[in-house]
Amino acid sequence: AARIFYGKVCGIQIINLSRIQKIESSRQIVHSRVNLDDWLRKNHCTEPIQLRIFRERNAVERCMLHFASYEKRTEYEPETDSFLCSIYYDEHDETELLIRILSFGPVVQVLGPPAFLRQVRARVFRQHQLLLGIDA
Numbered sequence: 001a002a003r004i005f006y007g008k009v010c011g012i013q014i015i016n017l018s019r020i021q022k023i024e025s026s027r028q029i030v031h032s033r034v035n036l037d038d039w040l041r042k043n044h045c046t047e048p049i050q051l052r053i054f055r056e057r058n059a060v061e062r063c064m065l066h067f068a069s070y071e072k073r074t075e076y077e078p079e080t081d082s083f084l085c086s087i088y089y090d091e092h093d094e095t096e097l098l099i100r101i102l103s104f105g106p107v108v109q110v111l112g113p114p115a116f117l118r119q120v121r122a123r124v125f126r127q128h129q130l131l132l133g134i135d136a
Contacts (some may be wrong), residue, residue, distance in 0.1 A: 052084055072085055094131070
């Protein structure tokens with residue numbers, strides 16, 4: 001969904017349809033065409049997320065379907081019998097993308113960038129603490 005303020009895009013975010021409780025008509029009317037391309041270009045990631053996708057449990061097919069809405073480049077790496085995938089994303093989607101990637105478990109390995117990798121480690125560490133019943 002795009003947030004529009006005075007005819008200009010000021011944000012884009014993913015909406016969880018299952019959490020919508022009420023829909024109302026907006027009082028704001030946009031009379032001109034809204035250009036999402038400029039906003040997307042300005043808020044595109046500086047470095048793509050790099051993943052190694054292993055061939056177990058149909059992981060490659062599931063990842064390609066799951067991340068179909070993202071620009072990505074994927075190539076086969078014969079030395080490891082896995083696929084290297086670079087996902088280009090809108091910076092505002094980073095948390096959503098992190099959650100989606102973690103849902104694949106051990107069949108996906110996050111290789112970079114370092115800032116995203118730190119977030120993955122922090123989330124996994126926190127999940128481990130919660131599993132052991134440790135309060136942080």
